[in-house]
Structure formats: C-alpha cells, structure tokens
Amino acid sequence: MTDGPVIEFTGFMKAFRLFRENRLSEAEAVCTNLLRKNPLDQATWALKMQCLSDSTYVDELDNEDMGLAETFLEQNVIATSARPGTSFQRPKTTAKGMNPIMRPSTNAGRPLSGVVRPQTSFKAGSMDQAVRTARTAKTARAVSSTSARNMRLGTASMAAGADGEFVNLARLNIDKYAADPQVNRQLFEYVFYYVNDMRVAHQIAGTASKSASFEDYYWKNQLAKCYLRLGMLNDAEKQLHSSLNQRKLIESFALLAKVQNRMDQPVAALKTYAQGLDSFNEDVTMLTGIARVQEALGEYDLSVDMYKRVLDVQSNNIEAIACVATTHFYDGKPEIALRYYRRILQMGVSSAELFMNIGLCCFAAQQFDFAVSSILRAQSTMTEDVAADIWYNIGQVMIDVGELEYAARAYSIALTHDPDHSESLVNLGILKHRDGKIDESRAMFSSAIAKNPLMFEGNYNLALVCLAQGRYHEAKNLIGKALEAFPDHEHCRGCTKI
Template identity: 80%
Template sequence: MSDDVSVEFSGFIKAFRLFRNNRLSEAEAVCTALLRKNPLDQATWALKLQCLSDSTYVDELENEDVGLAETFLEQNVIAPNARPGTSFQRPKTTSKGVNPILRPSTNAGRPITGVVRPQSSFKSGSMEQAVRTARTAKTARAVSSTSARNMRLGTASMASGGDGEFVNLARLNIDKYAADPQVNRQLFEYVFYYVNDIRIAHQIAGVATKSAGYEDHFWKNQLAKCYLRLGMLQDATKQLISSLQQKQLIETFAFLAKAYNRVDQPMAALKTYSQGLEVFPEDVTMLTGMARVQEALGEYELSVDLYKKVLDAQSNNIEAIACVATTYYYGGKPEIALRYYRRILQMGVSSAELFMNIGLCCLAAQQFDFALSSIMRAQATMTEDVAADIWYNIGQAMVDVGDLYSASRAYRIALSHDPDHSESLVNLGILQHREGKTEEARSLFSSAISKNPTMFEGNFNLALVCLHQGKYHECRKLVEKALIAFPDHEHCKKILNTIKVLYESI
C-alpha cells in the first residue's frame, strides 16, 4: 500500500483554490504577495479585485435602503392619486383576507410580529414626522438610499493597507480596462460593491456595453443597477427591457419588477413577475416578489396563497414560513402558527422576535408555561432596535392575563427605549383612562397622533375622549381621520352619524 502523497499548492493556484473555498482574506493575502513580486500580473490583479468585491457583496434585489429624501421627494411616481388597490400608497382596506387594521405595524412600517423584508422600512406618515424621527445613519442630513449602506460599510471597505489603496481610480485608464473583457467585470464589481463609487461604475459599464456592440445583456443589467442606485428609474427600465429582448433571466425580471415598484406601479410589477413565471415556472424569486407586492396592496389572501406556493417549491424558505404563520395567528389559529414558528426555530434561526412570536402564540393557545419561558428568552436576547416592540408585546401579554399594573410598566419601558413608539402611547393612554385619569390619557393620545398622524387607534381613542367631554367639533375631525385609515369601521360611522344629528339639531 503506497503512502499518501500530500500536494502543496503555491502561487496563483493556491490563491485561486482559497478563493474557491470562500477563504477570501487568505486568498487576498496571497494575491497581495504575488503582486509585490510582479505588479503587472493581470490574472492575480483580477482575482484580488474579485476577493475584495465578494467580501462586501450585497444582493441588489434585497437592498432597499430608501431614505427620507427618496420617500418624500420622489419625482418618479406616475400616479399620485391612484385608485385603491393599484398603488402602495392606497392599499385595499376591505379585502377578503386579514384586514390591515388587524395586522399592526411599528413606527418603522414593519409588522409587529417581526416579519422583516425589503421595502418594509419605508416611513409612513408625513415628512414632518420623518424629519423628527431619530436619524439611523448617524448623520445630520436626511437619510438617503446610499448613506445607510455607507455607514454599514464604514471605513473598512476603503481602508488603505500597508501599500496604500489597491486601485487608484483617479489615475486609472477607465476606457482601457473597461473595454478589456478579461478584467472589466471584476473591475466593475470592485468599484460598485467595494468602493461604492456609482459614477465610476456607471462609466465602466457604459464603456463595456459599447465595446460589446450593445449586444451583451450582462452589461445592460449592470447599467440598470447603477441607474437604480442613482434614482434614474426610467433609464433603468429601458436597459432591463432591452436586456430581456436579448436574454431572459430571473435576475432581469426581478430587477424590472423592482423598478416598477419604485415608481409605484405594482400592477406592472405583477405583470412582470407573471411573465417571469411563464419562462421559469415555480421560481421562488418570482413567487416571493409577487407575494410581497400583493401584501403591500392589502390582498392578504392572494399573498398567503403565493407564499404557500413558495413553500411547495422551497420548504425551508424562512420568509414564507413566517408570513404564513403571521396570517394564521391573526386569523385566530395560534396553534397552527406555533407549528410554523417552531419550524423556523428548528432550522437554526434564533432571534428575539422569533421567541416573542412563539410566546404570543403559546399565550393565545393557553400554553402559559411555554409562553413565559419564550417571552423571557426574547427579553434576554433582544437588541436595542427591537427592545420597544418586545416590551410592547410583553405589555399586551400582561393585559391578556389581567395584570394591568405590569402592562402599564411594560409600556413605559417600551417608551424609554423608543419615545416615538406610538402603539405604546395609545395603550398606555387606554390604561390611564380606565383609572379615570382622562387628561393624562388625552395627552398620551395626542402625543401618539403627533408621532404617527395616520394611526387609526390614536385618532379613534382621542375621538372617544372628546365625545365624552362634549368637544364634538374636535371629535368629528378625529373620526374623519380615523375613517381614512379604516373606512369600514362601524363604530366610527355611528359616532359620525350621532354628531351629524347634533349639528343638524343646532
């Protein structure tokens, strides 16, 4: 029996094998050593570019860092006064599925159950409210789509090593290297992901497209990425449509639908996803995109059906499992929702939101021992960004078991973590009103409305207080605002009719 022979790799082969094994930092170190010996080694140079870009890669399909400027100063929206159900700004409120008012959202626009997805961080409400909200990018200016990502990358991506910056873009011959098919893709991804210089990346993609005779669908997609980052949505749409005429790819369909979503054209996005499903049946990316759009439009039944199709194609899709579980929970079936959330836990996911969801499901299913342990686990693992929501849900649990004192304390702790948490303000106001402290309740309701003017609960509860105090004119205004958020609320309609009779009698 012959002895085993161990093979030692060196040079470029060693760097390439390290790169293939996803050991990017080691591969980069080997490339750096090789380039010190031979700075003109083009293959090693391209491999190091790829290592650096892969270390900071962000999927552009899931990257939706849209901030204040893009949200409230958007000039690309085609129909500002669209019909209900045809725009993200006016979703349906009377769909056959779960009513949106029964599926509450946080101040960040995210469902309280912890389901987080792209575009869920869009701010709702007025621009004045968004300006008052604390900055998330730690800057004095309004958060833009690039500032959040720049803060996430920090200075690490542009930190100069011992030999200085790897590629000096100011002195680089863009036209020469962008026209070279051997290195232009690596150079583009380095500039786009690592350096985050969209202007230079767009220049590289433009030169490469021209050198390819405008026949390469890859570079048209890269141009579309640059246009999406720059906010030039119509130009991005043109490039993607031209790319689809040359070659139909899942990525191209998804980017085109994303561009339509950015200009508030969900019907066009759904049509694009449908066309993608005709070419790629049961594709998870297409089905997930359709489900997100349908949910944003208020079509919860259609959204859940699509998420179930996603699970048929990919049974370990966490987003689909969480969304189906959320629907079952708000549909009055906590036992079924608990099975889905436990499935996520079995898959290795561990977060404060997940433990809180399991605790709420156990509480609704009257499994109090598991509920307490899950809520305590959520409280122990929570981070500062979700602490207010965790304590808000703890307050809800305390209300369910009848401990109103502990509920009031939990809401106050939630407000200590996030003073703009309007849901906690409303519920704390209700508890104060039950104790007969009407003025304190009124102050809390007013504060909640100032934090979130479009919130139904704040307007409705303050309207009830005004009605009991005989302030009918103010009550009428608040009820009308509440009906904008929930047009089919019967109690609001009754109050409005009662006030109308009083006005007519005068």
C-alpha cells in the same frame, strides 16, 4: 494506502484556491504580497478586486432600503391619487381576508406579514415626520439619500491596506480597462460594491457594453443597477427590457419588477412576475415577489395563497412559513401557527422575535407554561432594535391576564428603548385614562399622533377624550384623520353618524 508527498500551492494558485474556498481575507493577503513583488500582475490584480467586492457583496434584489430623498422627493410616480389596489400608497382596505386592524403594524403604520423585510413601507408619513423620527445606523441624524450600508462601503476602500486605497480611480484609465473583457467585470464589481462610486461604475458598464456592440445582456443589467442606484428609473427599465429581449433571466425579471415597484406600478410588476413564471415555472423568486406585492396592496388572501405555493416548491422557505403562521394566528388558529413557528425553530433559526411569536401562540392556545418560558427566552436574547416590540407584546399579555399595573410598566419600559414607539404610547394613554389621569392620557395620545400620523388609534382615542370633555369640533377633526388612515373602522364611522 501510502503516504504521498503533500502538495502545497504557492503564489497565484494559492490565492486562487483560497478564493475558491471562500477564505477571502487570506486570499486578499496573498494577492497583496504578490502585487508588492509584481504590481503589473493583471491576474492577481483582478483576483484581489474580486476578493474585495465579494466581501461586501449584497444582492441588489434584496437591497431595497430607501432614504428620505428617494422616498419623499420621488419624481417617477405617475399617479398622485391612484385607485385603491393600483398603488402602494392606496392598498385595498376592503379586500377579502383579514381586517387590517387585526394585523400588527410597524412604526410607519403598515401591517406586518410575519417577517420584517427591507422597504416594508413605501411612504412613511410626511417629510417632517420622517426627519423627526427616522434614524439609521445608530446615528443621531435622519437617514439621507444613501443607506447605512452604502455609507459604510463608501469609506471601506480607504481601509484596504496600509498603502492606502487599492485602486486609484482618479488615475486609472477607465476606458482601457473597461474595454478589456479579462478584467472589466472584476473592476465593475469592485467599484460598484466596494468603492460604491456609481458614476465610475456607470462609466465602466457603458464602455464595456459599447465594446461588446451592445449585445451583452450582462452589461445591460449592470447599467440598470447603476441607474436604479442613481434614481433614473426610466433608463433602468429600458435597459432591462433590452436585456430580456436578448436573454431571459430570473435576475432580469426580478430587477424589472423592482424598478416598477419603485415607480409605484404594482400592477405592471405583477405582470412582469407572471411573465417570469411563464419562462421559469414555479420559480421561488417570482412567486415571493408576487406575494410581497399582493400583501403590500392589501390582498392578504391572495398573498397567503402565493406563500403556500412557495412552500410547495421550497418547503424550507422561512419567509413563507412565517407569513402563513402569522395569518393562522390572526385567524384564531394559534395551534396551527405554533406548528409553523416550531418548524422555523427546528430549521436552526433562533431570534427574540421568533421566541416571542411562539410565546404568544402558546399563550393564545392556553399553554401557559411554554408561553412563559418562550417569553423569558425572548427577553434574554432580544437586541436593542427589537426590545421595544418585545416589551410591547409583554404588555399585551399582562393586559390579557388582568395585571394592568404590570402592563403599564411594560409599556413604559418599551418607551425607554424606543421613545417613538407609538403603539406603546396609545396603550399607556388608555391605561392612564382608565386611572382617571385625563391630562396624562391626552399627552400620550398627542405624542403618539405626532410620532406616527398614519396610526389611526391615536386619533380615535384622543377624539373620544375630546368628546367626553365637550370639544366636539376637535373630536370631529380627529375622527376625520382616523378615517383617512383606516376608512373601514366601524367605530369611527359610527361616530360620524352621531
């Protein structure tokens, strides 16, 4: 083998090769130097826009964070009091499968499935509750109608370079470039993902769709994304139906189901996913979407069966493995759940939540040496956003081994990390009541109710305290609130019969 001359790329070809190798910052720097020499180089201009948009790209199928405006000022929900099982606000509490009381819950009151996903709760209590407790991006104010990611993207273009923003949209001839098929897609993605200007992005997509004689499914999907961001769900649904009539794509089915979920039409979303499976047999995106919707509706058995079907198609799907593992754990099979969690660990995933789950499974399976090491590993790797949950689980372990003093200390530490952790407040209140500190326990239960009205344990325990003190009317009202949150709680129903 002879040593030949080394080929070095320069100019646009160098930038394009760096872009193909996903070295976006280097490609952007090369494009910037080329544009300083020739600002009218359209190919370099388009490539730089693609580099900037790819650096902040987030799949819209996974971008489901909703702020207060979208959550509480929603005008697209059809039924205000839907039948159980037909709305995310009224899941099936009597469905077959595990009792919802046996599943872990978020601060919003919804049972967890084993992994935390965006939009795991659709209606988190009241507007007042969300304003007082919801925080995002480590700020001191409640999340508004835009997510933290969008706030970051909205100011990202100002830091594009020393020369200011890359594209001055106010002076750009939108109609001219939106009608040019050579650059309109790059321009749209730059405005949509990087600048986060939905008005201009909608204008680009509308002009491009018109120039294509309304026969390009791509631009109909992009219009639907703009309408979805703007909260115009009916218009987004029309665009996606039109796109599917032209060409059936996985993305189109998934986006349409997402829109229907936002409109609180889970039955229609399940039908859309089923139609997607008819066109794309055993597609993981469709199967996962069905499993998520069924879980949100309280149909846990069907959801787990669908996750197992996902694993038959894609054996390394972490979400499906975690959900099946959680189901086995709460079914009293910690040894089987441990096998699934260890499988996730073997796949290279390393997080405090995973180590905590492994520790709890080992503890339930009486493998105490592995349980202690896993819980210590979870403590050493936890971040601030999960620290409260880690210490809450440690408190649960301490109660199981009879160390109530250490359990109370663990719950107190959890509250230092997250003062709104209502589960820790309830358990700490129970321990205070056991020690005879009635006033402190009442304060704990009241605080838990104020922070999370959807968690029935606070109302139920406070009702028991009021019943012991002879406050029967107050106890009756609290039992009623607990039954509103969980109608099938046997102890609450027993209290109403007394």
